[in-house]
Amino acid sequence: MIYIHIPFCKSRCLYCDFFSSTSSEMKNDFVKALLKEIEGRAEELRLARANTIYIGGGTPSQLSAEHLKSIFDALQLVAPLCDGAEVTIECNPDDITHEFVSSLKSMPVNRISMGVQTFDDGLLRLLRRRHTSVQAHRAVSMLREAGYKNISLDLMYGLPGQTMDMWKRDVEEVMSLQVPHLSAYSLQWEEGTPLYRMLERGEVAEASDEVSREMYEYIVRTAAMYSMEHYEVSNFAMPGMRARHNSGYWRDEPYVGLGPGAHSYDGANVRSSNPSDLKGYIMSAGMPEREVEILDEDCLYEEKVLKGLRTIDGLDLSTLKPRYREYAVKMAEPHVRDGRMMQCGEVLRLTEDGIFVSNDIMSDMML
Ligand code: SF4
Incomplete structure (x- = not known):
């Protein structure tokens, strides 16, 4: 991409x-x-x-x-x-x-x-x-x-x-x-x-x-x-x-972003971005110093939740480490009970009711 x-x-x-x-x-x-x-x-x-x-x-x-x-x-x-x-x-x-x-x-x-x-x-x-x-x-x-x-x-x-x-x-x-x-x-x-x-x-x-x-x-x-x-x-x-x-x-796939301000992601744990600086971009002939961010495990969990829950495909719990999986299931439980989320096998997703309050649910699922 x-x-x-x-x-x-x-x-x-x-x-x-x-x-x-x-x-x-x-x-x-x-x-x-x-x-x-x-x-x-x-x-x-x-x-x-x-x-x-x-x-x-x-x-x-x-x-x-x-x-x-x-x-x-x-x-x-x-x-x-x-x-x-x-x-x-x-x-x-x-x-x-x-x-x-x-x-x-x-x-x-x-x-x-x-x-x-x-x-x-x-x-x-x-x-x-x-x-x-x-x-x-x-x-x-x-x-x-x-x-x-x-x-x-x-x-x-x-x-x-x-x-x-x-x-x-x-x-x-x-x-x-x-x-x-x-x-x-x-x-x-x-x-x-x-x-x-x-x-x-x-x-x-x-x-x-x-x-x-x-x-x-x-x-x-x-x-x-x-x-x-x-x-x-x-x-x-x-x-x-x-x-x-x-x-x-949203599926967490890797991508390369070109141009000032564009982000790139290696699909694992490294995100980098070109500074949002047009003049600097031109001066560096398109090779400005990229800001690199190494995502730790907590951050990767939160990203997965935010990306997964916003889509109809949901969050695939099997991709989470056991302690994060356990946490996600625990935090989702009241929402599942109230019909705002559903769990089908290893997939957790928002229901139509849940989509209307997706920000609240996602913030509950954060660490
Ligand atoms: S200024 Fe208007 S046209 Fe330009 S990026 Fe923003 S919304 Fe789009």
Whole structure:
């Protein structure tokens, strides 16, 4: 699994604390550095296997077709794509033009993930998203016309001023597009973001827990009516259309992350990351000093719980050392009794009721 972080956005959305820059004049130097990183970590990339590639950000669709093509060419030299590989690129709806889509067709991209967030133009403006609902619809049509079937859309709920009726309209609109994959995230109020400052000044209000939960329940119920599998806390897919790259993260598989701020994991106990520093990344020609973290046994247990319980596949108790297994079963017991969790053989998973309170359950399962 390979992840590439493209740290550019045309402008910053008010709620976002992801690492990205609006200094578009640095794109050329960034891509040069990224190509160097691919070359410098060739052996690691070859071992990681390109069974999934995920180009995320930031806004990868802010790179030119030439840039993207050079990245895929460089990867192909050191880690040829596996047969049937899933290759995803995150796009913003306003970047989807006929020209961009036809250039994507010359690359191995076979899955598009698009941040729609809401179809309400007032909310889109409030959040400083750059697209409109019409552009989101148009983007999906253009991608379809070009032959892209594997499209995933992101929605957000619990937005300031978003009523239940507004959310129902969003969910109905997204369902009418019949995409095979959906992600629905509740708005996170991240300190330091402009939206958070607005909250502190009393200019916007947080959605109550009750409203957020009602919104979440609504999309869970609606997705089920449309035969979408609720396979992860925030993700829904038509049969056979789960996101393979993200599923790999949740299954604790190894991955190599390229680009500033990207993390890598050896699949055992070593996690490393490039610093979130675009200038430093460019200066070091894509080989900045990586921060390395050795995960101890307690940490590995907690990671396994957090990753396993968020998916429908659950936590495989047989992969835990006896003392951790015993602890997990003990902590899960009251939740199993109350119907929020179930244990089938060696697999512990959340029930639909449990998913609504997954944060509380996961925190109970921590050491
Ligand atoms: S486009 Fe995405 S990464 Fe960029 S600022 Fe907006 S939410 Fe953040």
